[in-house]
Amino acid sequence: MTDWLTVERGAAPLIVSVPHAGTDIPSPHDAGMRSVALARRDVDWNVDRLYAFARALDATVIRTAISRSVIDVNRDPSGASLYPGQATTGLCPTTTFMGESLYEDGREPDEAAIAARRATYFDPYHAAIAAEIARLRRDHSPIVLYDAHSIVGEVPRLFEGRLPQFNIGTNDGQSCDPALAIAVAAACPEPKVINGRFKGGWITRHYGRPERGVHAIQMELAIRGYADEAAPDRWDAARAAPMQATLRGVLKACLDFAKGRA
Template sequence: MSGAADPVIRHGAAPLVLSLPHVGTAIPEDIETRLVSPWLARKDADWWIGELYAFAADLDATIVRAHWSRTVIDLNRDPTGVSLYPGQATTGLCPVETFDGEALYHQGEEPDAKEIEARIDTFYRPYHKALADEISRLRNLHERIVVYDCHSIRSAIPRLFAGKLPVFNLGTNSGASADPALMARVADIIAASGRSHVVDGRFKGGYITRHYGRPENGVHALQMELACRGYIREPMGAVTEADWPVAFDADFAAPTRGTLRAVLAACLDFAKG
């Protein structure tokens, strides 16, 4: 098992932590040689989310950004392998297929239980230790903080959900991961954007939101899942290596970035009381 690189961290002083667990595209050579296609292995990354949220540094937010691809290990899954969405199609802790159901590994090359355990030690735990350490550091400085988990996904993936996903998908673990006042304020902001939106719809928040959101301990967690069409010129329907991912266009992304800036400002206002 190749050695891991630590997640990239911006250490801020504001009571706000951004988690970017699916922006990584690195894959160790000993894993990549077993994959059907390097492109398929990176197809479901949260493309350009780091660029979209780059303004968070101006707010002095802490940013924890993954280095490794979600194909290596999915940092937003329960490490025990328990499904976060029972009864619905999803991908696992160490995915063996894409969101569209395409095989990621050559037959017989999928990771076994021993390898999955090794990947947890090598790739999963460093990210979560970094995230937990930053939460603890900031919690010692502030009475309450907000953990904001940043995600995106293609707008139409029939295997995962019917029709087109709303542009803004706010997840709060069905209201358990954050104070109702914070959730209501963020919901109002995305509603005011004029774009389609939902709270606790198909995506209620993954492991990070559910695990770290402890309002009773002053840690409030939200997940924002963005449909890609909200910030990039996404081709609708099936995508190919020839047209995915598309380039990031800051001008095209500007309206969504403006809404997200208002969301993070609201998170800071809440945390500061």
């Protein structure tokens, strides 16, 4: 564990990755930014708190305190788009989801800055995931890697209309056994969708190798299910409790899948 990377180890065949709940923008990465508040706008607010119960299930939890606006550890490090032809943000974002510029003109991170951020934050985060996969695979086959996210329900630049509450991504069925997606969906009330607008990011796509016993799945929640989207940074334990109960069922479904296939 470092001051920005937390790995809480469990023995169960389940890893919960929380790549976008971080809010830290340490110097010098704030240089040139129009506003630190703007740079924090697209945080997956309080997702780490939302899944705090995961440790009681003996799951391994990996999370970063670094803002996705510094570097997005759920993007292809080559810079290739995960959604060709659709609006998205990159490895070191220069705009918000709404298309607002994060940096003053001409002060966006250059190739050297991006490489440094990758070495400092991206690579260690993924080294941690790879190490925990290897550790758990020594004792379990299969294991589940669950990538936890949230987003406001209406982002016209990214998608039309209102996002379903539960958005399950499996890279169009390539990152996990279909039975896992079915079990996760069964634990979620409506409205829900599998492989809708969000099919899974780099973490799901890169590590999901069902033929090798690693089943990766992404959950993108609409924030309205656990917080006020007008003030998503405010944690309300009472409001979040029903969502946590549902998500407990989701993670238990992941564990039941892994143990049932052992």
